[in-house]
Amino acid sequence: MEEAREEFVEYYAKNMGGVLGWFKARVYTIERWLYGAHRITGILIVLFMLPHFYSTGWHPGLWGDFILGIIVTFHIANGIRLILAELGFVVGKPLLVKKPSQRPLSLEGSQRYLVALALLLFIVLAVIWAYYALIVQAATW
Amino acid sequence: MRESTVMFLHYITAILIAVTGLIHLLANNEPTIGPLIKENPVVYMGNMAIFLAALLYHAFNGVRVILIELVPDPCWTKWISWAVVIIGIATYVVGLQVLLVALGLV
């Protein structure tokens, strides 16, 4: 009886978010969505990559290629933003004077424009890829 | 290796992948430039070797990062890192060999 209780306590008292906690983005800012998406696209690319070179040049088909391209372009566009931000280039400088309810500069300063740029780059790359994969490539198949 | 070295290389390889991956894509699919790249085995193979190495480093380090966040026990962290290094190097060797065979060089 006591053992069973301990198992419950082990789970509930630890109170950890778990893997689902990674993707709890609803109440936070857009960066949290991008973080979740970056992680998922990364895993998907690895899953594609392994069969692609264990059996040389395997492809997931016309639509598979299209979706894969979208995934990769997102990872590239957001990756550029992450490299810039994580090396401390666009997150702004620490403040000396704060407003009464100061919003974070690293999110709502110039980094917001970088988010917009990254999403724009994603859309541009994705459109180019869609044109290439669905029109140019399909003609040669 | 210090964690900062690992992650710095993670960023460097990211940029390398973007460049070499584009060349890889063009070589295999672009009707005009593609054959020019493929004709030259040094360029093609060199690009492939760098692309493969960078891709494997970036991918397996990414997998390692996710795994050690998932299983944060310090003992496991060590084993995960070693397992990832060994699988990564093995995959690189296999990948290069497959490539050489496919090109008819071996």
Added chain:
Amino acid sequence: MSTEAKEYTLPPEVLEETVKASEELWKPIKKVKFRIYKYNPKKDYAPHWEEYELEVSKGMTILDALLEIKGEKDHTLGMRYSCRMGLCGSCAMMINGKQMLACQTRVIEAAGDGDVIELRPLENFPVTRDLATDFTSFFEKHKAVKPWIIRDEEELDNPTGPYKQTIEEYAKYYQFTDCIKCGACLSACPTAATDYEYLGPQALAQAYRYLVDSRDNGLDERIAVVDVAHGCWRCHFAGSCSDVCPRGVDPAQGIQLLKGLIIRRKFGFKPHKPTEALPAKIAKKKEQ
């Protein structure tokens, strides 16, 4: 001449206005349902939820409401608070799914258009009872990054004078000194949802705060603590820590700057030369 102090009263029209404003603030205007997480790991198998209905006014904070519930409806409710003014960092909890200070959040604002408020203990912290969580490992992580000025022992034992600091040097770290260790940031961080070894935004921001302090001389010593498998590189800039920080500390910014500093350190960069203490004579002269 009388020595008695004259009684001071507000002018009648100001007094009337003040009384009216405060009546307005404390007049019950809405019924709000509180769903509160109840769990005692020493007794219960699993947590359960309990509901309380309360008449709330415009000026009422979540902490006021909790105190009223504790006083009048359920005195077994476990929670932690102290200053009631956002300075001690005891009362952080999940209010409708987001980390906030109970004493800094008004019920009306938290409820918005709806009339249900859900209160949970901080996620990623072990539950002690109901809304109170265990901060032991959080404080240990804070201690691990050596949150003090590192100087030569010899020099500290035989001080010669104060350390001079310009306003620019002060501005580099001032923002991070506002941290009240409420734990909201670690609770919001996605990495901490699985990685209990992760140092966390609070500790890493403090590491940066001491690294760039012009008096500090512990550059490599402190970098060795944060530049590890579960250190600053497990931050992926999801930004949730800065989003929830009630003091505008912006830990995400500190961590990204810290990473940039560590990378530049690899190429021989140093953020500053530790300032020399002013010799006693000059210091004395300046005082005069």
